[in-house]
Amino acid sequence: MNIYVLLKRTFDTEEKINIQQGKIDEDGAEFIINPYDEYAVEEAINQRDQHGGEVTVVTIGEEDSEKQLRTALAMGADKAVLINTEDDLEAGDQFTTARILEAYFEGKQPDLILAGNVAIDEASGQVGPRLAERLGMPYVTTITNLEIKGESADIERDVEGDVEKVQTSLPLLVTCQQGLNEPRYPSLPGIMKAKKKPLEELELDDLDLDEDDVEPKTKTIEVFLPPEKAAGRVLEGEVNDQVKELVSLLKTEAKVL
Amino acid sequence: MDFDLTEEQQMTQKMVRDFAQSVIAPRAEEIDTSAAFPEDVFDELGKLGLMGIPFPEKYGGAGGDTITYTLAVEEIGRVCGSTGLSYAAAVSLGASPIFYFGTEQQKEKYLTPLAAGKKLGSFGLTEPDAGSDAGGTSTTAKLSGDSYIINGEKCFITNASYASTIIVTAVTGKDKKGKNIISAFIVPANTPGVTITSNYQKLGVRGSNTAAIVLEDVEIPADHLLGDPEKGFKQFLYTLDGGRISIAALSLGIAQASLDKALDYAKQRKQFGKLISSFQAIQFKLADMAMEIELARGMVRKAAWLKDHNRSFAKEAAFAKLFASETATRAANQAIQILGGYGYMQEYQVERYLRDAKLMEIGEGTSEIQRLVIARQLGC
Numbered sequence: 126m127n128i129y130v131l132l133k134r135t136f137d138t139e140e141k142i143n144i145q146q147g148k149i150d151e152d153g154a155e156f157i158i159n160p161y162d163e164y165a166v167e168e169a170i171n172q173r174d175q176h177g178g179e180v181t182v183v184t185i186g187e188e189d190s191e192k193q194l195r196t197a198l199a200m201g202a203d204k205a206v207l208i209n210t211e212d213d214l215e216a217g218d219q220f221t222t223a224r225i226l227e228a229y230f231e232g233k234q235p236d237l238i239l240a241g242n243v244a245i246d247e248a249s250g251q252v253g254p255r256l257a258e259r260l261g262m263p264y265v266t267t268i269t270n271l272e273i274k275g276e277s278a279d280i281e282r283d284v285e286g287d288v289e290k291v292q293t294s295l296p297l298l299v300t301c302q303q304g305l306n307e308p309r310y311p312s313l314p315g316i317m318k319a320k321k322k323p324l325e326e327l328e329l330d331d332l333d334l335d336e337d338d339v340e341p342k343t344k345t346i347e348v349f350l351p352p353e354k355a356a357g358r359v360l361e362g363e364v365n366d367q368v369k370e371l372v373s374l375l376k377t378e379a380k381v382l
Numbered sequence: 383m384d385f386d387l388t389e390e391q392q393m394t395q396k397m398v399r400d401f402a403q404s405v406i407a408p409r410a411e412e413i414d415t416s417a418a419f420p421e422d423v424f425d426e427l428g429k430l431g432l433m434g435i436p437f438p439e440k441y442g443g444a445g446g447d448t449i450t451y452t453l454a455v456e457e458i459g460r461v462c463g464s465t466g467l468s469y470a471a472a473v474s475l476g477a478s479p480i481f482y483f484g485t486e487q488q489k490e491k492y493l494t495p496l497a498a499g500k501k502l503g504s505f506g507l508t509e510p511d512a513g514s515d516a517g518g519t520s521t522t523a524k525l526s527g528d529s530y531i532i533n534g535e536k537c538f539i540t541n542a543s544y545a546s547t548i549i550v551t552a553v554t555g556k557d558k559k560g561k562n563i564i565s566a567f568i569v570p571a572n573t574p575g576v577t578i579t580s581n582y583q584k585l586g587v588r589g590s591n592t593a594a595i596v597l598e599d600v601e602i603p604a605d606h607l608l609g610d611p612e613k614g615f616k617q618f619l620y621t622l623d624g625g626r627i628s629i630a631a632l633s634l635g636i637a638q639a640s641l642d643k644a645l646d647y648a649k650q651r652k653q654f655g656k657l658i659s660s661f662q663a664i665q666f667k668l669a670d671m672a673m674e675i676e677l678a679r680g681m682v683r684k685a686a687w688l689k690d691h692n693r694s695f696a697k698e699a700a701f702a703k704l705f706a707s708e709t710a711t712r713a714a715n716q717a718i719q720i721l722g723g724y725g726y727m728q729e730y731q732v733e734r735y736l737r738d739a740k741l742m743e744i745g746e747g748t749s750e751i752q753r754l755v756i757a758r759q760l761g762c
């Protein structure tokens with residue numbers, strides 16, 4: 126099987142994030158493989174081990190993204206592709222990403238494309254479905270189980286805590302949800318081998334794309350941190366009075382009623 | 383000059399950190415209180431290839447370097463001193479001598495399972511009456527036909543209860559000046575006459591297995607002699623030089639954990655209406671801890687780098703071990719002080735760091751022996 130994984134390098138949202146001049150300060154940030162994409166890498170490796178074939182991990186990013194690709198190779202992926210837009214693009218959005226990936230997949234014959242359900246940085250969850258749409262293949266999001274038999278795929282997907290069972294056919298794009306698998310740690314031999322595995326670097330030119338072709342459809346107006354969580358308040362007095370006070374606070378202060 | 387870690391080194395560091403934080407850290411308190419060796423953790427370390435970092439692939443290792451190995455020791459030590467010590471001892475003392483001095487056959491048979499993480503190795507040097515004075519070894523090995531017969535007693539041996547092989551040092555004769563000739567032997571732990579008991583109640587690193595070994599007419603084939611029969615003493619000195627780098631890395635992990643805990647606490651704890659991290663008395667402690675840790679880290683890396691480049695590293699390994707271990711004790715002690723009453727309680731972990739750190743000043747050569755090693759290197 127020809128298996129591809131769409132991988133994004135993101136900052137670690139569990140570390141402290143600083144914003145400087147409307148941008149996330151990258152100097153102090155820790156960068157990781159988007160955790161949902163780790164499920165995708167793990168699933169790709171498992172499917173390959175079961176059905177044979179090859180796993181190619183693709184990312185769009187900068188030189189620094191090589192580290193996350195190498196980690197995926199260390200986990201067991203066979204090949205990696207870095208589409209480096211550092212010199213070509215000032216900004217990009219989900220359209221940009223989907224369009225570049227569409228160009229990348231031109232002439233390729235993927236049987237299975239796996240992506241994360243969302244990226245933890247911008248959490249749009251759009252790239253997978255948009256790419257599938259562009260490539261004209263079925264897609265299933267938030268999957269928690271995948272069984273492939275020949276050309277058909279039995280899938281379980283998470284729908285707000287319930288399970289939906291879907292049957293579909295290859296070629297197929299899926300986005301991976303927590304619960305699908307337990308991503309492995311890259312082993313030491315894996316890490317040592319990763320350097321020898323092929324990592325191809327492409328630019329927009331190589332995909333016959335101009336900057337204009339991938340110009341984002343959206344603009345980022347502002348980036349800000351969520352407001353600091355204030356200390357909770359404990360109401361006092363008779364229960365009836367507390368309820369009245371609570372309702373009035375919800376109206377006047379929280380403005381949710 | 384390049385202070386950056388390579389890509390492989392960074393990946394290994396991150397992988398071990400993730401593994402240590404999510405798998406070992408939640409167990410650290412229980413490993414300490416129950417003083418139970420975490421065998422399952424070592425199975426996992428083996429599967430990840432960590433038991434064989436500095437050994438070539440053809441012996442089941444990962445073909446990594448000493449720097450990579452120290453990064454792994456530091457990250458494990460940062461969450462659990464007991465696991466860190468048993469890990470460092472298994473690699474540096476249990477397996478490394480076979481790699482350094484073993485014949486091709488010995489490496490294949492005895493190093494491979496250790497490097498692949500399928501078995502654990504141990505190193506029996508210390509005796510009840512031969513600690514810092516390892517030359518005073520009284521265990522003997524006598525050649526009898528095609529076998530050596532070993533008799534003696536070893537103590538404070540890390541991992542011995544769980545080891546498949548123990549490298550034992552023993553006196554095989556006297557040289558022209560009448561000094562003992564010490565040789566090293568690979569003794570399979572299940573050889574008749576080998577009795578291993580673990581009855582020590584330790585201050586710290588309580589989950590790391592420590593055992594006493596009695597060798598009573600232990601007969602092993604003559605080809606189990608490890609390395610040059612005349613140079614056993616030199617061989618274990620070299621082995622200990624390497625081991626010191628790992629104890630230094632382990633100390634660094636404990637020191638770093640102490641700083642992490644103390645800094646975190648100081649930034650949350652309010653007294654007199656202010657965060658205690660805004661008080662100079664606390665700031666100065668934190669600044670000293672951070673500085674000493676970074677200095678120690680520099681020395682650990684340099685010693686490891688020298689070893690990786692086949693340069694002499696005995697002095698630097700002693701520098702690193704001496705400074706990092708004393709840094710760890712100071713840092714853990716100050717962390718307790720910063721946490722005050724809470725720091726004295728088990729729940730806050732820093733009291734464990736201090737108990738674990740103390741061993742670093744004793745094991746694989748006391749701080750005093752490190753100073754002697756350094757002085758000797760200075761030509762004294």
